[in-house]
Amino acid sequence: MQVKETLSEGLKREYQVVLPLTELDQRATERLETIKDRVKLDGFRPGKVPLPHLKRVYGRSVMGEVIEQAISEANNKIISDGGFRLAMQPQIKLASEEEAAVKEVMEGKADLSYTVAMEILPKIELADFRSIKLEKPVAPVAEDHVDESLKKIAESNRNFTDKDGKAENGDRVVMNFKGTLEGAPFEGGSADEVPLVLGSGGFIPGFEEQIIGMGKGETRTIKVTFPKNYMAEHLAGKDAEFEVTVTAVAGPEAINIDDDFAKGLGLESVEKLKSQVRDRLEREYSSLSRAKLKRALLDALDKQHQFDVPPSLVEQEFGGIWSSVTQELERQGTSFADEGKTEDQAREEYRKIADRRVRLGLVLGEVGEKNSIKVADDELSRAVVERARQYPGQEQKVFEQIRNDPNLIAAIRAPLFEEKVVDYILELATVTDKPVTREQLVADDEDDEGEGKKSGKK
Numbered sequence: 001m002q003v004k005e006t007l008s009e010g011l012k013r014e015y016q017v018v019l020p021l022t023e024l025d026q027r028a029t030e031r032l033e034t035i036k037d038r039v040k041l042d043g044f045r046p047g048k049v050p051l052p053h054l055k056r057v058y059g060r061s062v063m064g065e066v067i068e069q070a071i072s073e074a075n076n077k078i079i080s081d082g083g084f085r086l087a088m089q090p091q092i093k094l095a096s097e098e099e100a101a102v103k104e105v106m107e108g109k110a111d112l113s114y115t116v117a118m119e120i121l122p123k124i125e126l127a128d129f130r131s132i133k134l135e136k137p138v139a140p141v142a143e144d145h146v147d148e149s150l151k152k153i154a155e156s157n158r159n160f161t162d163k164d165g166k167a168e169n170g171d172r173v174v175m176n177f178k179g180t181l182e183g184a185p186f187e188g189g190s191a192d193e194v195p196l197v198l199g200s201g202g203f204i205p206g207f208e209e210q211i212i213g214m215g216k217g218e219t220r221t222i223k224v225t226f227p228k229n230y231m232a233e234h235l236a237g238k239d240a241e242f243e244v245t246v247t248a249v250a251g252p253e254a255i256n257i258d259d260d261f262a263k264g265l266g267l268e269s270v271e272k273l274k275s276q277v278r279d280r281l282e283r284e285y286s287s288l289s290r291a292k293l294k295r296a297l298l299d300a301l302d303k304q305h306q307f308d309v310p311p312s313l314v315e316q317e318f319g320g321i322w323s324s325v326t327q328e329l330e331r332q333g334t335s336f337a338d339e340g341k342t343e344d345q346a347r348e349e350y351r352k353i354a355d356r357r358v359r360l361g362l363v364l365g366e367v368g369e370k371n372s373i374k375v376a377d378d379e380l381s382r383a384v385v386e387r388a389r390q391y392p393g394q395e396q397k398v399f400e401q402i403r404n405d406p407n408l409i410a411a412i413r414a415p416l417f418e419e420k421v422v423d424y425i426l427e428l429a430t431v432t433d434k435p436v437t438r439e440q441l442v443a444d445d446e447d448d449e450g451e452g453k454k455s456g457k458k
Contacts (some may be wrong), residue, residue, distance in 0.1 A: 001074055011087065011120050011310050016079055019070050019112040027066045030110060036420055064108050065153065075116055085121040087310035091115055119310045124366045127304035132429035136293040139441040143283045150257050157265070160222045160250035167213050167249045169199045174248040175210060181243050188232070191239070193247065204230070211244065217243045229332035288441050293431065294422055301363055302356060302427075309358045318354035325350060364421045373424055375416045383412050 001023070004033045073091050077266070102112035160172045167173050173196055179189025198208050210222040222242045230236040255261075255366035262273040329335060336346045367373070388399040401409045 001076060001077075003074070004402070006115070009118075010308055011122060013084070013120060014083070014117045015116050015118075017074055017078075017114055017116060019067075019069075019074065021108065021111050024070060024105075024112060025108050027070060028063050031062050032064060037180075039308040051313070060106055063108055067105070067112060070112070071114065071116075074120050078116070079118070082120075084118065087119045087121050088221070088312045090116045090118050096376070119308065121362065122307050124307065126306065126361060126363070126366060129425050130430075132300045132304075132425070132430050134162045134293060134295070134296045134426075134429055135434040136289055136431050137436040137441055138289055138433045139285055139436050139438045141278055141285060142438070145281055145438060146442075148272055149281060150274065153265075153277070154255040154257050154261065158255060159253040161214075161253055163249055164216070164370050166213050167198060167211055167246065168251075169212060170199045171251055172196070172250045172252070173246050174250075175211070175244050177242045177244045180243075181235075181238055186235070188363050189242075204324060207242070211246070213245075214246045216246055216249050219243065226231075229334070231331070233331075269274070285438070285441060292441075297422060297425060297429065298360055300429075301360060301456065305359065305363045307359065309355060309362065313358045314354050317358050318351050318362055321350050321354055322347070351447070364418055367425065368417060368421045372387075373417070373420050375413050376421065378415055379412055380409070383416055384409075387412060 002018040002022070004016045005013065006016050006263045071092060075092075078084075079086065093356055094113070105112050163171075175194055175196065176192040177190065177194070179186060181189075196202055196208065196211070198206070198211055204224055206224045207222060208218070210224075220243075222244055224240055224242070226232075226238050226240060228237045255292055257270060257273075259269050262268070262270045265273065267273045267276070287354070290362075336343050341349075384399060386404050387402060388395045391398045402412065
C-alpha cells in the first residue's frame with residue numbers, strides 16, 4: 001500500500017492511496033479459497049471446483065468485497081498512524097471514475113488508486129476547572145408566592161352559577177358558533193356547546209369583548225381578524241365573521257381557599273395543599289437556578305477553550321438552527337427585517353451560535369472521556385420510560401420504538417451525559433450562592449436559553 005498526504009489544512013486531511021494489484025489479487029484468491037468447499041456448481045463435486053473457474057464465476061463479486069475491506073483497512077491505518085479522531089466519515093473518491101478503468105480494477109487487472117478526504121477533531125487542552133468561579137442565583141419561596149399560586153389554582157377550579165342577566169366580564173358563557181371567511185364556512189370554524197370565561201383570553205383578540213352584553217338565547221354576528229402569526233396558516237391575518245348563539249350564562253362564585261377547597265382537589269387540608277404548592281415552586285426555582293448556573297459555566301468554558309472546530313460539524317449544526325429559525329419566522333408571519341437585521345446578518349449570528357455549540361460539545365465530550373463519565377444503563381432506562389410516559393395510551397409502543405432505534409437512544413442519552421459532565425465540572429469549580437429576587441430569577445433573559453430562544457438552544 002502506498003499513501004501520500006496531499007492536503008493538511010487546519011482540520012482537513014487528504015491522502016492519495018494506491019493498493020497494488022498483486023495485493024488485491026492475493027486477497028481475492030484467499031477469499032475464493034475460503035468459499036471453495038461451500039460452492040456448488042453443476043458438473044463439479046463440492047470442493048473440487050478449479051480456482052480459475054471460481055474466478056470466472058465469482059471473481060467480480062469477490063473483488064468488490066476485497067476492495068471494500070482493503071479500503072476500510074487502509075483508511076483505519078491512516079487514522080491510527082496519525083492518531084486522528086474523525087469528525088465525519090472519510091470521503092472516498094476513485095482516482096479515475098472512467099468506466100474502463102474501474103472495470104479493470106474490478107477484474108483484477110489494475111492497481112486501485114483513490115483519494116480519501118478526512119475531517120479530524122481538534123486536540124483539546126482542557127483548562128483547570130478549579131480556576132472557575134461562579135455565582136448561583138438563589139431565590140426563596142416567599143409566602144406571597146405560595147398565595148399567588150393558590151389563587152391561580154382556585155381560579156382554574158372556580159365554580160359558576162347560572163344566571164338570567166347579560167354576560168359580563170368574568171362570567172362563563174356556553175355558546176354555539178359558525179364561522180365564515182368571505183361568506184364561506186371554513187374548517188374548524190364551527191362548534192357547539194363551547195364554554196368560555198370572558199376575559200380569559202381563550203379566543204382570538206376581539207372575540208370575547210363582543211360577547212359581553214349577550215344573554216341566554218341571544219344570537220349576534222361577531223367580526224374579528226385572525227392574528228398574522230395564527231397557527232393555522234390558511235387563517236392567519238384573515239377577516240372572519242362568526243354567528244354566535246349563547247346557550248347559557250353563569251356568574252363566578254366566590255373563592256374560598258380552605259379545607260373544603262383542598263378536599264375538592266383530593267387533599268386533606270389547605271395546609272397540605274400549601275405544602276404541595278411550596279414544594280412545586282421550590283423545584284421550579286431550583287431548576288431555574290440550575291439553568292442560569294449552567295449558562296454561566298458554559299460561558300466560562302467558552303472563554304477558556306478557543307480552538308478551530310470541524311467545518312462540517314458547524315455546518316450541520318447551523319443547518320438545524322437555521323431550519324428552526326426560519327420555520328418559526330414563517331409561523332409567526334414575520335421576517336428578519338422586523339428584528340432590525342438582514343438575512344446575511346442573521347446567518348452570521350446563528351453560524352457563531354453553531355460554532356459555539358459544537359466547540360462546547362467537544363469540550364464536554366473530552367471531559368467525559370478523560371474522566372470516564374458514563375450514563376448508567378438504569379439511568380438511561382428511567383429516561384426512556386419517562387419519555388414513553390409522555391404519550392398516554394401509547395407507552396408500550398413508544399417504549400419499543402425508542403429501544404429499537406439507536407438514534408433515539410442516542411438522543412436521550414446525550415442530555416443525560418451532558419448533565420453528568422456539567423455536575424463533574426461544577427464539583428471542581430467554586431460556586432457561591434447569590435441571593436436574588438423571584439423576578440430576577442424568572443426573568444426571560446435570552447442568555448439563559450443558551451444562545452437565545454430563537455435558536456432553540458438547549
